[in-house]
Amino acid sequence: MNFQQIVDIFKNNDNFTILTHKSPDGDTLGSGFALWHFLKNMGKKANVLNSEELPDRYSFMYEGYEPQEFEEKFVVAVDIADPNLIGSKLSQYQQPGAVDLCIDHHISNKQFAKKTYVDGDASAAAMLIYEIIKTSGEKMTDIMAKCLYTGIATDTGCFKYENTTPRAHIIAAELMAYDIDYANVNRMMFDVKSHGRIQAEQQVISNMKYYFDGRCTMIVLTKQLMAQCGADQSEFDGLASVPLCVEGVDIGITVKERHTDYYKISVRTTDKLNASEFCQKFGGGGHIRAAGCEIKGKLDEVVKMLLDEAAKLF
Amino acid sequence: MNFQQIVDIFKNNDNFTILTHKSPDGDTLGSGFALWHFLKNMGKKANVLNSEELPDRYSFMYEGYEPQEFEEKFVVAVDIADPNLIGSKLSQYQQPGAVDLCIDHHISNKQFAKKTYVDGDASAAAMLIYEIIKTSGEKMTDIMAKCLYTGIATDTGCFKYENTTPRAHIIAAELMAYDIDYANVNRMMFDVKSHGRIQAEQQVISNMKYYFDGRCTMIVLTKQLMAQCGADQSEFDGLASVPLCVEGVDIGITVKERHTDYYKISVRTTDKLNASEFCQKFGGGGHIRAAGCEIKGKLDEVVKMLLDEAAKLF
Numbered sequence: 001m002n003f004q005q006i007v008d009i010f011k012n013n014d015n016f017t018i019l020t021h022k023s024p025d026g027d028t029l030g031s032g033f034a035l036w037h038f039l040k041n042m043g044k045k046a047n048v049l050n051s052e053e054l055p056d057r058y059s060f061m062y063e064g065y066e067p068q069e070f071e072e073k074f075v076v077a078v079d080i081a082d083p084n085l086i087g088s089k090l091s092q093y094q095q096p097g098a099v100d101l102c103i104d105h106h107i108s109n110k111q112f113a114k115k116t117y118v119d120g121d122a123s124a125a126a127m128l129i130y131e132i133i134k135t136s137g138e139k140m141t142d143i144m145a146k147c148l149y150t151g152i153a154t155d156t157g158c159f160k161y162e163n164t165t166p167r168a169h170i171i172a173a174e175l176m177a178y179d180i181d182y183a184n185v186n187r188m189m190f191d192v193k194s195h196g197r198i199q200a201e202q203q204v205i206s207n208m209k210y211y212f213d214g215r216c217t218m219i220v221l222t223k224q225l226m227a228q229c230g231a232d233q234s235e236f237d238g239l240a241s242v243p244l245c246v247e248g249v250d251i252g253i254t255v256k257e258r259h260t261d262y263y264k265i266s267v268r269t270t271d272k273l274n275a276s277e278f279c280q281k282f283g284g285g286g287h288i289r290a291a292g293c294e295i296k297g298k299l300d301e302v303v304k305m306l307l308d309e310a311a312k313l314f
Numbered sequence: 315m316n317f318q319q320i321v322d323i324f325k326n327n328d329n330f331t332i333l334t335h336k337s338p339d340g341d342t343l344g345s346g347f348a349l350w351h352f353l354k355n356m357g358k359k360a361n362v363l364n365s366e367e368l369p370d371r372y373s374f375m376y377e378g379y380e381p382q383e384f385e386e387k388f389v390v391a392v393d394i395a396d397p398n399l400i401g402s403k404l405s406q407y408q409q410p411g412a413v414d415l416c417i418d419h420h421i422s423n424k425q426f427a428k429k430t431y432v433d434g435d436a437s438a439a440a441m442l443i444y445e446i447i448k449t450s451g452e453k454m455t456d457i458m459a460k461c462l463y464t465g466i467a468t469d470t471g472c473f474k475y476e477n478t479t480p481r482a483h484i485i486a487a488e489l490m491a492y493d494i495d496y497a498n499v500n501r502m503m504f505d506v507k508s509h510g511r512i513q514a515e516q517q518v519i520s521n522m523k524y525y526f527d528g529r530c531t532m533i534v535l536t537k538q539l540m541a542q543c544g545a546d547q548s549e550f551d552g553l554a555s556v557p558l559c560v561e562g563v564d565i566g567i568t569v570k571e572r573h574t575d576y577y578k579i580s581v582r583t584t585d586k587l588n589a590s591e592f593c594q595k596f597g598g599g600g601h602i603r604a605a606g607c608e609i610k611g612k613l614d615e616v617v618k619m620l621l622d623e624a625a626k627l628f
Contacts, residue, residue, distance in 0.1 A: 159473045159486070160504060162497035166487035172473070173480035173487075183476035184585060190474060194561045202519055205512060247508045271498060 001117050003135040009101060009115075010039060010136070015073035016046035019099065021080045022087035024050050026058065026154025026189060028079035031103070031125040033061040034147035035078060038133055041141065045070045051087025057188045061147050075099045077113060079125035079151075081106035103128050123168040126151025130171050145178035146185065153182075154189050196235040203229045204239050204254075208246070211307060212314045217243035218306070220299065221256045240266035240290075251278070251313065253306055255299075263302050265293050273313055281309050315431050317449040323415060323429075324353060324450070329387040330360035333413065335394045336401035338364050340372065340468025340503060342393035345417070345439040347375040348461035349392060352447050355455065359384045365401025371502045375461050389413045391427060393439035395420035417442050437482040440465025444485050459492035460499065467496075468503050510549040517543045518553050522560070525621060526628045531557035532620070534613065535570045554580035554604075565592070565627065567620055572608075577616050579607050587627055595623050 010016075018035055020028040032048045039046040047067045054062075075093060080086060081104055083094040093099060102113035105128060107120030122128055126148045133140055133148075152172055156164040159172070176182060193201070203225060209218050219242075226236055236256070243252025251273050254266040265282065268290055269275040275291035282305075284293020295302045324330075332349055334342040346362045353360040361381045368376075389407060394400060395418055397408040407413060416427035419442060421434030436442055440462045447454055447462075466486055470478040473486070490496060507515075517539060523532050533556075540550055550570070557566025565587050568580040579596065582604055583589040589605035596619070598607020609616045 157472075159483075160497070160500040164490075164496070166490045169473075169483040169487035169490070173483035176478075176480045176483070182478070183474070186474040187584070191555075191559045192561050193559050198519060198560060202516065205516055241505075245505045245507050246512060247506050270501070 001115060003131050006101070006103070006117060006132050007136040009074075010044070010132075011042070013074040014044050015070045016044060017072045017075045017093075018046055018048045019075065019077040019080060019086055019090065019093055020048060020050045021085040022051045024052060024054055024058070027124045027126055027151040029054065029058045029061055030147040030149075030151030030154070031078040031129045033065070034126065034129050034133070034144045034151070035076070036062075036065070037141060037144045037147070038129075038136070038138060042138060047072075049090055049093075051089035057192070058150075061143070061150070074101070077102040077104070078129070079104055079106075081109045083110065083112045103132075121165065123163050123165050124152045124155035126155070127168060127171055130175070140178065142179045145175045146180040149175045149180050149182055150185050150189065153186060158186055158190055194235065196230065199229040200226075200235045200239060201242060204236075204242050208243060212310065214246075214248045215250045215314060216253065216307075216310050217246060217249050217251075218253045218255065218303065219243060220303065221254065222299070223257045226257075241268055244268045244270065251275070251310060253310070255302060255306070257299075258294075261296055261298060263295050263297075263299070265295060265302075265306065267291050267293075278309065278313075315429060317445050320415070320417070320431060320446050321450040323388075324358070324446075325356070327388040328358050329384045330358060331386045331389045331407075332360055332362045333389065333391040333394060333400055333404065333407055334362060334364045335399040336365045338366060338368055338372070341438045341440055341465040343368065343372045343375055344461040344463075344465030344468070345392040345443045347379070348440065348443050348447070348458045348465070349390070350376075350379070351455060351458045351461070352443075352450070352452060356452060361386075363404055363407075365403035371506070372464075374499075375457070375464070388415070391416040391418070392443065393418055393420075395423045397424065397426045417446075435479065437477045437479050438466045438469035440469070441482060441485055444489070454492065456493045459489045460494040463489040463494050463496055464499055464503065467500060472500055472504055508549065510544065513543040514540075514549045514553060515556060518556050522557060526624065528560075528562045529564045529628060530567065530621075530624050531560060531563050531565075532567045532569065532617065533557060534617065535568065536613070537571045540571075555582055558582045558584065565589070565624060567624070569613075569616060569620070571613075575610055575612060577609050577611075577613070579609060579616075579620065581605050581607075592623065592627075 016039055018032045020032040036046050036048050045068055077099045086093050099113040102116045103125060104118050105122035105125045109116060109118045119128060130148050152168050156168055204219050207219055240254040243249055250270045252268045256264045258264050267275040267278050274288055276286050276288055279285055279291040279293040282293035282295055286292055330353055332346045334346040350360050350362050359382055391413045400407050413427040416430045418432050419436035419439045423430060423432045433442060444462050466482050470482055518533050521533055554568040557563055564584045566582045570578045572578050581589040581592050588602055590600050590602055593599055593605040593607040596607040596609055600606055
């Protein structure tokens with residue numbers, strides 16, 4: 001399938017449902033709402049669905065959006081690699097054959113839709129939606145450009161991570177020709193933190209322990225500690241990268257209490273160590289620099305097991 | 315002056331001194347060392363000077379660099395808007411006529427050199443050095459590309475700030491064709507923090523006070539508090555933007571004790587308020603979103619004056 005064929009699908013169909021993934025982020029929502037604006041401007045009916053409430057900071061994407069009543073005829077999933085990511089509230093779309101088209105940038109895409117366009121080299125799904133809109137010859141509007149820019153920026157950590165491609169920069173440059181107030185988007189996406197998140201970070205940093213000449217850090221997040229700081233469970237997500245921000249640290253281990261005597265471990269490493277190999281020792285796995293595993297046992301035993309394994313690295 | 319004329323200057327001269335500004339950052343050093351590699355590859359002699367010790371994280375720029383002994387014949391300043399920024403250890407270059415050529419991107423450039431190339435629209439001086447190297451037709455090497463990428467990334471906050479232009483993205487895309495390990499550069503430049511800096515941030519956040527329904531935050535950094543946390547004075551620089559990272563905050567005020575009864579105030583605002591107007595009330599000034607002033611008085615009086623002024627904003 002090429003972009004022109006996707007454009008033809010959008011032109012030849014109507015009454016679209018656009019699915020975005022659970023734990024919604026800037027890329028799935030930016031892709032979904034850019035596509036929604038695109039379809040609406042072509043005179044089509046479309047709804048954007050998500051199984052969860054959308055975080056406030058994305059509200060600029062869907063000002064004036066109201067779900068419409070219509071007989072759904074075509075279902076398109078954006079940035080969704082696996083039907084499980086559709087979320088349980090939309091479980092009817094997890095059935096085989098429920099999704100007509102999936103547009104995604106995860107190489108791991110499960111090919112669950114009737115038709116799938118995957119480009120594992122794209123930094124963000126929003127880059128693919130950009131190409132589709134450009135191919136269509138339809139007008140790119142400011143809000144479409146802003147949604148797409150947000151998708152690319154958020155999935156690349158504002159062009160910081162390894163997955164940032166030259167094409168991501170070039171598309172960003174082209175989108176900046178529109179009125180997208182990118183500095184403010186970036187501030188909202190990257191700088192502004194909730195009070196709960198700030199509390200959580202404070203807790204994480206002040207509870208961080210250093211080992212092996214400061215090359216290894218460990219954070220233990222007990223349920224009690226998380227409750228003390230009055231933050232949502234979700235405020236603690238994504239904190240696993242914090243230990244690696246300390247100068248000299250090559251491996252950061254986060255131990256999070258799930259249930260009594262049951263811990264979820266997140267490991268992050270610099271290019272000097274392999275997080276995936278480390279976690280495989282405990283039956284887990286993941287990427288070279290970001291991996292995880294689960295360990296059952298008393299906290300002090302779990303910590304000792306992890307430190308014994310870490311000791312072999314130095 | 316155009317880029318070709320600058321190329322001709324470099325081709326027709328030798329024995330260069332390249333000046334970079336004090337409190338060296340990624341742009342002045344990236345520009346300076348890219349230029350040094352460029353001149354060296356053309357068979358020229360050149361030294362890069364800075365009035366201070368260079369921070370470790372830039373050491374990749376000058377691996378194998380040793381200052382050479384030669385009779386200096388041409389002095390070029392990069393990213394230096396004002397002779398004061400050359401630094402007191404290099405005061406001989408602050409004299410009128412001491413600098414032959416200045417290449418800069420600050421619109422405020424004082425035109426102190428015999429010849430000046432200023433482009434106030436460029437996001438970084440490194441973008442100008444990029445254009446000069448491309449214009450020359452000389453080979454762009456990996457290390458030159460890495461220096462220039464670092465300059466652009468650091469001056470734009472990794473493409474996050476308002477000063478990021480489409481051209482900055484396009485040059486970044488072109489530099490990524492070289493072996494520059496940009497993800498690691500970005501990690502070193504943006505994510506990794508010294509222990510002192512982390513301590514300082516912890517202090518700042520836990521001492522932050524909220525006013526006017528959380529729309530205004532204030533941090534008071536006394537000498538005692540800064541000493542307690544064992545960090546360098548320099549570790550506290552750049553912390554003024556931290557308060558604005560809190561959700562709902564539109565003005566962040568940092569009060570830093572300089573001497574007894576003498577405080578330096580830094581003000582940061584979102585697009586909803588004007589930091590410069592605020593500071594003008596106290597005889598200071600600056601940019602719309604980042605400004606400063608100095609106030610003499612007892613701490614509690616200074617805080618009261620600031621809060622009384624802030625009250626008028628809400």
